Amino acid sequence: xxxxxxxxxxxxxxxxxxxxxxxxxxxxxxxxxxxxxxxxxxxxxxxxxxxxxxxxxxxxxxxxxxxxxxxxxxxxxxxxxxxxxxxxxxxxxxxxxxxxxxxxxxxxxxxxxxxxxxxxxxxxxxxxxxxxxxxxxxxxxxxxxxxxxxxxxxxxxxxxxxxxxxxxxxxxxxxxxxxxxxxxxxxxxxxxxxxxxxxxxxxxxxxxxxxxxxxxxxxxxxxxxxxxxxxxxxxxxxxxxxxxxxxxxxxxxxxxxxxxxxxxxxxxxxxxxxxxxxxxxxxxxxxxxxxxxxxxxxxxxxxxxxxxxxxxxxxxxxxxxxxxxxxxxxxxxxxxxxxxxxxxxxxxxxx
Amino acid sequence: xxxxxxxxxxxxxxxxxxxxxxxxxxxxxxxxxxxxxxxxxxxxxxxxxxxxxxxxxxxxxxxxxxxxxxxxxxxxxxxxxxxxxxxxxxxxxxxxxxxxxxxxxxxxxxxxxxxxxxxxxxxxxxxxxxxxxxxxxxxxxxxxxxxxxxxxxxxxxxxxxxxxxxxxxxxxxxxxxxxxxxxxxxxxxxxxxxxxxxxxxxxxxxxxxxxxxxxxxxxxxxxxxxxxxxxxxxxxxxxxxxxxxxxxxxxxxxxxxxxxxxxxxxxxxxxxxxxxxxxxxxxxxxxxxxxxxxxxxxxxxxxxxxxxxxxxxxx
Amino acid sequence: xxxxxxxxxxxxxxxxxxxxxxxxxxxxxxxxxxxxxxxxxxxxxxxxxxxxxxxxxxxxxxxxxxxxxxxxxxxxxxxxxxxxxxxxxxxxxxxxxxxxxxxxxxxxxxxxxxxxxxxxxxxxxxxxxxxxxxxxxxxxxxxxxxxxxxxxxxxxxxxxxxxxxxxxxxxxxxxxxxxxxxxxxxxxxxxxxxxxxxxxxxxxxxxxxxxxxxxxxxxxxxxxxxxxxxxxxxxxxxxxxxxxxxxxxxxxxxxxxxxxxxxxxxxxxxxxxxxxxxxxxxxxxxxxxx
Numbered sequence: 001x002x003x004x005x006x007x008x009x010x011x012x013x014x015x016x017x018x019x020x021x022x023x024x025x026x027x028x029x030x031x032x033x034x035x036x037x038x039x040x041x042x043x044x045x046x047x048x049x050x051x052x053x054x055x056x057x058x059x060x061x062x063x064x065x066x067x068x069x070x071x072x073x074x075x076x077x078x079x080x081x082x083x084x085x086x087x088x089x090x091x092x093x094x095x096x097x098x099x100x101x102x103x104x105x106x107x108x109x110x111x112x113x114x115x116x117x118x119x120x121x122x123x124x125x126x127x128x129x130x131x132x133x134x135x136x137x138x139x140x141x142x143x144x145x146x147x148x149x150x151x152x153x154x155x156x157x158x159x160x161x162x163x164x165x166x167x168x169x170x171x172x173x174x175x176x177x178x179x180x181x182x183x184x185x186x187x188x189x190x191x192x193x194x195x196x197x198x199x200x201x202x203x204x205x206x207x208x209x210x211x212x213x214x215x216x217x218x219x220x221x222x223x224x225x226x227x228x229x230x231x232x233x234x235x236x237x238x239x240x241x242x243x244x245x246x247x248x249x250x251x252x253x254x255x256x257x258x259x260x261x262x263x264x265x266x267x268x269x270x271x272x273x274x275x276x277x278x279x280x281x282x283x284x285x286x287x288x289x290x291x292x293x294x295x296x297x298x299x300x301x302x303x304x305x306x307x308x309x310x311x312x313x314x315x316x317x318x319x320x321x322x323x324x325x326x327x328x329x330x331x332x333x334x335x336x337x338x339x340x341x342x343x344x345x346x347x348x349x350x351x
Numbered sequence: 352x353x354x355x356x357x358x359x360x361x362x363x364x365x366x367x368x369x370x371x372x373x374x375x376x377x378x379x380x381x382x383x384x385x386x387x388x389x390x391x392x393x394x395x396x397x398x399x400x401x402x403x404x405x406x407x408x409x410x411x412x413x414x415x416x417x418x419x420x421x422x423x424x425x426x427x428x429x430x431x432x433x434x435x436x437x438x439x440x441x442x443x444x445x446x447x448x449x450x451x452x453x454x455x456x457x458x459x460x461x462x463x464x465x466x467x468x469x470x471x472x473x474x475x476x477x478x479x480x481x482x483x484x485x486x487x488x489x490x491x492x493x494x495x496x497x498x499x500x501x502x503x504x505x506x507x508x509x510x511x512x513x514x515x516x517x518x519x520x521x522x523x524x525x526x527x528x529x530x531x532x533x534x535x536x537x538x539x540x541x542x543x544x545x546x547x548x549x550x551x552x553x554x555x556x557x558x559x560x561x562x563x564x565x566x567x568x569x570x571x572x573x574x575x576x577x578x579x580x581x582x583x584x585x586x587x588x589x590x591x592x593x594x595x596x597x598x599x600x601x602x603x604x605x606x607x608x609x610x611x612x613x614x615x616x617x618x619x620x621x622x623x624x625x626x627x628x629x630x631x632x633x634x635x636x637x638x639x640x641x642x643x644x645x646x647x648x649x650x651x652x653x654x655x656x657x658x659x660x661x662x663x664x665x666x
Numbered sequence: 667x668x669x670x671x672x673x674x675x676x677x678x679x680x681x682x683x684x685x686x687x688x689x690x691x692x693x694x695x696x697x698x699x700x701x702x703x704x705x706x707x708x709x710x711x712x713x714x715x716x717x718x719x720x721x722x723x724x725x726x727x728x729x730x731x732x733x734x735x736x737x738x739x740x741x742x743x744x745x746x747x748x749x750x751x752x753x754x755x756x757x758x759x760x761x762x763x764x765x766x767x768x769x770x771x772x773x774x775x776x777x778x779x780x781x782x783x784x785x786x787x788x789x790x791x792x793x794x795x796x797x798x799x800x801x802x803x804x805x806x807x808x809x810x811x812x813x814x815x816x817x818x819x820x821x822x823x824x825x826x827x828x829x830x831x832x833x834x835x836x837x838x839x840x841x842x843x844x845x846x847x848x849x850x851x852x853x854x855x856x857x858x859x860x861x862x863x864x865x866x867x868x869x870x871x872x873x874x875x876x877x878x879x880x881x882x883x884x885x886x887x888x889x890x891x892x893x894x895x896x897x898x899x900x901x902x903x904x905x906x907x908x909x910x911x912x913x914x915x916x917x918x919x920x921x922x923x924x925x926x927x928x929x930x931x932x933x934x935x936x937x938x939x940x941x942x943x944x945x946x947x948x949x950x951x952x953x954x955x956x
Contacts, residue, residue, distance in 0.1 A: 031555070032465050032621055048469055053620060054557070063557065064587035067681055070729040080729045080770035081685045081708075116939070117680045117924040141471055142382070224933055228953040239388040241412065243561035245619040255928030258681075258921045259586050262730045269729075272586050274929070275559070280577045281929050284919050285734075285756035288892075290932075290956050300931075303953075308934040330565055330617035331408055332380035332387040580757050 001173040003191035003199070004182055008168060014185040015039055015095065021184050022093040022130065025059075027052055036094060047164060050140050051098050051322065055251035059094055060105060060125045061112075061273075063248075067121070068269040072262065082269060089128040093181065096134045100143075100320040102157035103150045104251030105131075107309075107318050111254055130181045133158035137206055142323030144212040144336060149316045152206040163199035170199045214339035216317055220310050226348045227307055228299070232341045237298035239331035244275035246325040246333075252305065252318045255281070276300050302338045354402040354452055357518040358424055361450050365422050366394035371448045374422035375413050376400040383475045384460040388413060400424070402518070404458040404477055404495060409613040411567035415441040423447060424518070426454035428502075428611035430511035431644025432567040435607055438650055441570055444513075451514030453522040456495070456503035457612070458482065461621060463498055502612035502625060505530045512645055531633040537626065549594070549627070555620045556593050558586075562624045565617035568604050575599060601627035606635045606651040609644045680924050683727035683772025684712040689747060691767055696832030700798050701763055702739065702751045705773065718742055720805035721780030721915060721943045725923040726750060726758070727772030728765075734758045735920045735938065738776060739801035741808035743815070748773070751801045751835060777923045778942050781806055781913055783818075786885045790821040792878055794898055796870045796890030797828055800835050802915060803889050807843070816848060821884075825877060827854040827870040827894075831863060852877045871897040874905075881907030889915045899946065909947035916942050916956055932956050 006014055018024050019039060026045050028037040033053040039045070069085040071078060105126065112122035136143070136152035145151050155161055159178030163170040170191050173179045182188075191199075247253040257274035260267055274281055277298075282291045291297050309318035319335065326334050362374040377386040379401040386406045390413075391397055402424070410423055411432035421442075425433055430451060436442045463472060463484060474485040482493045507530050510521045540548060560576070563569045576584050576596050584599075585592040608628045615625050635641055639652035649655075690704040707713040718724075718738050725733045734756070740749035754763045765771070781802075791810065795803045803826075810819050824843065828834045834853065844851045844865075854866035854873045866873050870890065886902050888895055895914060902912050918930035918937040925939030933952040935941060944952075 032461065035555075050469060064589070072730055080772075082683050082727055082729050082772050084679065084682065111926055111928075117926065119681075119926060120679050141473065224951075225953060228933075228955075235390075238390045238413075239408075241561070241564040241617070243564040243617065244557075244559035245561045245617070248557045248559045249619055254926075256921070256926075257586060258733065258927070260730050260732050261585050261587065261589075267730045270587050271927075272588070273557075274927070276928065278560075278577065280579065282919050284917065285759065290918070296955065300955075303933075304928075304931070308931065312934040327382070328619040330561055330613075330619075332382065332385040334381040337381060582757070 001176075001179055003196055004171045004173065004187045005189045005191045005195060006162075006169040006171055006187055011045060011169070012042075014187055015045065018093055018181070018185045022091045022181075024093045024095060027096045036096070039095075045095065047096070047134065049096070050136075050138070051101070051324075053324075053328075054249060055104065055322070055324065056094055056097050056101050057104065057108070057251050057254075059092065059129050060122055061108070061254060061256075062125075063273045065121055065271045066268050067258070067271055070267050070269070071265055072267060073265040085268065089124045092129045093132055094129060095132045097131050097158070098136060098322070099133050099152065099154040099156075099158065099161065100145050100150050100322045101251045102131050102133050103154055104157075104320045104322070106157040107252050107315070107320070108254045110313050110315070130159045130177050131157065132160045132162065132178070132181065134162045134164065135203065135206065137164055137202060139206060139210050140323055141211055142326045143210055143321055144214050144323065145321035146207055146210045147212075147214045147216060147339075148319050148321045150320045151203075152210065153203040163202055165195060165198055165202065168195070170195055172199070212321075212323075212336060214321075214336050215343040216306075216339065218343045219306055219317065220314075222307070222342070222345070223347065224303075224307060224311065227303065227342055227345060229348075230342070230345045232345070233295050233299045236302070236333065236338060236341065237295040240277070240294055240298050240333055241331055242277050242279075242294055242297065243330065244273075244277050245328055245330065247275040247277055247301065248273060249324040249328055251320060251322055251324070257281075276304070298333070302335070302342065305335075306339065306342055354518050355400060358402055358450055358452070359397045359400045361516050361518065362391065362397040362400055362422055363394050365448050366391070366397065370420070371422040372419040374400070374424075374450075375410050376424040376450075377402065377406045377408075377410075380405075383472045384458070384463065402452060404456070404482075405460065407457045407460075407500065407613060407616045408565065409567050409611045411436060412565065412570075412613070414447075414567075415570040417442065417446075420446050421448070422450060424450050424452060425511050425514065426452045426457075427506065427508045427510055427512070428454075428609045428644075429567075430513050431508060431609040432611065434513055434644040434647045435568065435609070435651070437647045439607075444647060448516070449511065449514045450516050450518055451511030452518045453511070453520065454503075454506075454509045455480075455522055456499040456506065456509070457616075458495060458498050459500040459616070461616075463493075466493075466498075500612045500616065501533075501623075502610045502615070505533070506610070508609075508642075508645070513647060531629070531636075534629050534633045537630055549597075550590065552626060553593055553597055553622060554590075556588070556597070556622060557620060558588060558593060558596065559619060561617040561619060562614035562622070563600055565613040566604065567611070567613070568607050569600070597624065597627055601631055604628050605631040606639070606641065606653040607643050608632055609642075681774070681922065683725065683733070683774045684716075685709065686712075686748075686771055686773045688765060688767050688769045688771060691765075694751060694835050694837075695798075699754045700751055700833075700835060701754075702749055702835075703762070704747050704749055705771065706747045707773070708770070713746070716748075716776065718748075718776035719780035719783065720809045721802050722776040722778050723802070723923075723942060724748070724750070724773050724775030724777060725920070726752075726762070727774065728758050728761055729770075729772070731758045731761045733772075733774070733921070733923075735777070735917075735923060737802035737805070737915070737942075739804050741805045741812065743809055743812040749801075749805075751798065753798045774923060778938055779940070781887055781915075781943055782885070782945075787818050789819065790823070790884040791819050792874075792884055792886045793822070793824045793826075794870060794874055794886055794888045794890070795824075795826045796894040797833070798835060799889045799891065799915075799917070800826060803887060804836055804839070806887060807849070811843070811846070811849060821850065822848070823850040823852070823878060825852045825854070825870055825874050827856065827866075827868075827873065829856045831855050831858050831860060850877070869897070870894050871901045874898060875901045878905055881905040881911060885911050885913060887913045887915075909950060910945050912946035914944055914946060914949065916944060918942075918956065
């Protein structure tokens with residue numbers, strides 16, 4: 001493992017070679033913003049994007065995943081028996097995933113793969129995807145990754161991290177999967193020490209460019225009930241319209257719903273992204289709803305990311321500072337403000 | 352005195368005099384082109400109130416189910432939605448003190464973002480119909496009129512239709528001959544082409560329901576898409592279910608929609624959802640000679656039965 | 667008791683229900699809203715791998731309708747079948763109520779934690795239940811009364827109430843327990859017009875206060891509607907039960923049952939995985955949001 005060099009002019013050939021083994025996804029600008037789309041033949045990769053509008057979590061946690069299938073046809077001996085839905089997990093490469101989004105997958109991983117339960121779809125999809133990350137030379141003004149144990153060139157979760165050095169890309173191999181990928185792509189030229197130094201400088205420079213910072217130091221030490229009962233939630237939540245935009249764009253929101261859908265006598269059990277912003281999320285069949293009020297739901301989203309997760313996994317906050325929710329909340333609820341409010345809130349006198 | 356100052360002044364007065372218990376308005380957001388709806392209870396905090404061309408959220412959305420006396424800032428479309436709420440018994444007129452803001456259109460943040468092609472806006476100021484946009488190493492002066500939201504370009508009711516005070520002088524209403532020129536293209540399509548158009552329009556929809564939730568008309572305690580017993584619509588991103596949501600949402604708004612554009616501005620994936628409601632608005636105007644929210648007396652046309660209706664089917 | 671289900675928890679797909687057959691359906695209450703389903707696994711292997719501990723629950727799957735969490739009402743000492751008592755409230759339960767003996771459903775589990783049987787060894791146990799939330803308590807009582815288990819516990823007392831006599835679950839069993847001398851049973855109803863009603867009349871908290879003398883060296887297992895739990899708590903406190911000795915089983919809307927789907931949390935705890943059984947001591951540390 002080590003640092004390789006890809007001349008920008010060679011990039012199309014590298015991707016072409018990868019396409020023989022993998023489905024290759026690249027950032028494509030469409031209708032005014034970027035999405036990760038399958039690379040078309042002869043398509044030139046656009047490296048100017050800041051980040052994709054939607055996070056790439058759907059590669060591992062699709063918005064709708066067919067879990068099982070069943071038949072309700074009484075003539076079948078297996079009528080009403082729920083069975084695995086056969087499906088493939090073709091190897092994929094996500095080219096240009098940003099470091100924050102790759103780290104997000106690591107943060108979510110503990111929810112789907114833990115000593116007690118292993119989520120088969122999450123695990124198989126994660127195994128089948130190789131993450132060829134691209135460091136951020138020009139972070140956005142709303143990025144605050146460096147405050148949350150991440151950064152514009154953070155390596156966590158990536159298989160290869162690319163440094164855009166202008167004429168060429170330096171490819172830093174981080175895993176065996178990444179090494180194999182570069183071999184398949186025919187990337188074999190080692191980077192000399194001068195370029196390595198340039199890459200490291202690029203990282204330092206990008207980190208300095210991050211202009212947005214949030215405090216996190218006291219979150220772990222706070223009493224959970226002090227934060228839960230803090231006086232600021234009504235003000236934070238007032239503007240919220242209870243849509244799921246923040247949760248659906250967020251790379252670390254993983255909550256899902258399970259639904260059965262039947263067409264004629266054939267059915268599927270499907271899991272769909274869900275959102276803690278929706279009242280239905282927690283509504284009991286009896287009609288009781290522990291989070292019936294908007295303020296309770298808004299509080300849940302922030303408490304989950306900035307307190308419950310912190311306490312449960314002792315691995316920092318469940319936020320990578322990508323700024324998607326900051327930019328796309330229609331009513332400008334800004335998680336950076338909530339970080340400040342929560343971290344700097346007063347402790348109760350009784351503690 | 353600018354709109355913001357005037358709004359703060361009125362809000363302070365009505366809170367101090369206890370005309371109202373709370374004021375709903377906007378405060379300056381954390382991003383250059385975003386404003387945050389805010390609820391103010393304390394007269395001392397009215398200096399937070401802010402107004403400019405990025406107050407695109409329709410504040411009427413925050414009224415249903417509120418019990419107290421409320422001061423609310425309303426541009427033309429907001430005031431029409433307040434009128435709709437009053438007609439539909441979502442709020443009482445006596446509960447409200449409406450601070451009307453004559454409006455020359457809201458700026459479409461998306462249009463400015465696309466113009467800059469990836470460069471970020473760090474600061475934006477406006478004066479006399481000009482916008483000055485500043486970022487890292489650039490400054491542009493733009494004509495505000497060129498960057499208005501699509502609905503504002505065709506808006507015929509820029510002045511509030513009901514108000515108790517005004518935060519500025521009334522503006523001249525537009526007298527364009529045809530506010531629905533854009534719908535003509537839709538009408539010219541064949542049904543298959545139109546289906547294709549709408550299918551394409553919503554292909555990126557994530558069903559986050561920001562369009563629905565930003566809409567003041569969508570105040571049902573349980574929306575049909577959320578009902579689970581019975582369940583009307585599937586919850587996956589199956590195109591049929593997604594289309595069902597959009598079509599039914601639009602039909603629920605027919606005759607009630609003021610074309611405020613909040614739905615479109617709220618969409619996190621830039622879907623032009625107004626295409627669904629525009630055609631219905633035009634039909635309601637053509638068929639019933641009615642535009643929503645112009646009166647606090649008249650019920651919406653699709654909610655009205657008249658024994659002398661000239662259509663056969665209803666008799 | 668050892669946790670036997672280590673192996674199951676690591677099974678390949680924790681979302682896949684085991685096929686099971688409805689063997690018998692018993693209508694429990696006079697309003698017919700509660701039915702008990704006696705269910706057996708279709709595959710022998712699934713049955714052999716299933717080891718529940720009283721207090722745990724299962725996700726019951728009805729193909730085409732969905733899944734719901736239901737407490738296991740049978741004790742592991744009752745072999746060859748499982749019991750689930752179903753209150754008709756939502757889509758799945760309403761469908762279940764229309765199902766017939768011989769129909770196929772699915773079972774995922776056992777899920778969640780259980781009543782702290784290890785800690786309760788050598789202690790007296792007070793079982794307090796209300797309404798239809800008596801299912802896993804029944805499992806616990808049957809388990810404790812089993813000849814091989816009974817000696818592990820000191821006095822066992824049951825306080826169980828419903829709104830009226832016709833709404834009591836497991837009526838026949840209650841009457842049998844009533845007659846035994848190794849368990850004290852206090853059946854109560856909120857009200858009745860039956861002049862010959864042989865048991866108590868009054869709310870569960872009040873009957874608890876009358877019948878239980880001390881919380882010394884005891885555990886209380888509490889399960890019932892929120893209002894009952896709310897008013898029982900101060901009674902238990904007065905009787906000297908420490909928060910660690912009050913054990914409560916909670917309900918939440920659930921989908922996955924294994925702590926992944928995110929909806930049933932109370933603070934950092936998932937009711938499906940870290941619960942459904944919590945001590946009052948644990949609950950006071952958590953946000954009051956359930």
